Amino acid sequence: MSANAKWLNKVKWDEHGLVPVIAQEVGSNDVLMFAWMNREALQKTVELGEAVYWSRSRKKLWHKGEESGHTQKVHEIRLDCDEDVVLLKVEQTGGIACHTGRHSCFFQKFDGGAGGEWQATEPVLKDPESIYK
């Protein structure tokens, strides 16, 4: 599969050569996480059938689960109307997408009472210490 493939050119990469990516769980439809991909990451995701992101903090490709084992098997890849956001439908190994050991990264819920605050709601399924040795 060529890095100059037409389907890769259709994606509108931003000024940093990146595109935002939403990972959604097949079946439950839960939104698991949000990350970024560059051209190579999207190409590798397709080739591997597993999510490969671009880590902006580490400035390198990040094969999700490479350390934790919590890989994401890709069932479907979608592009939005403006062609600048990608949606992955994935099967989440271990049922844990978040580095905190939770199912989803979106575990802080807004509570509008008393001026407003964010409250952690989802259970930690596995101690992060035991995930990342």
Add this chain to the structure above:
Amino acid sequence: MSANAKWLNKVKWDEHGLVPVIAQEVGSNDVLMFAWMNREALQKTVELGEAVYWSRSRKKLWHKGEESGHTQKVHEIRLDCDEDVVLLKVEQTGGIACHTGRHSCFFQKFDGGAGGEWQATEPVLKDPESIYK
């Protein structure tokens, strides 16, 4: 509600003062769209109980549905583990989130056959011409 509220300070706004936002439909859990918010947009979303985004192209607040009538009633607001992405759970008026007249903006599906291509899959529920007069 103060613009200096602690809950607004908890969000890690990017270098442009924005945060990525995913809108997900209550019930179906379908991912409807992706957009951006600045501080004022998130504050107004909470005050109004309807999604207000920041339009990067028009450089102004965008009360979703202000033209189309396809507003989004906000049921829940979540923040991710890194506090730099927001997830809205919304009730989508008219069942149409996309400006193309489709339910969701993520209607282009990757087809890996023959070198790869994106194929439009979801039906147009309403002619955009009749949505935007």
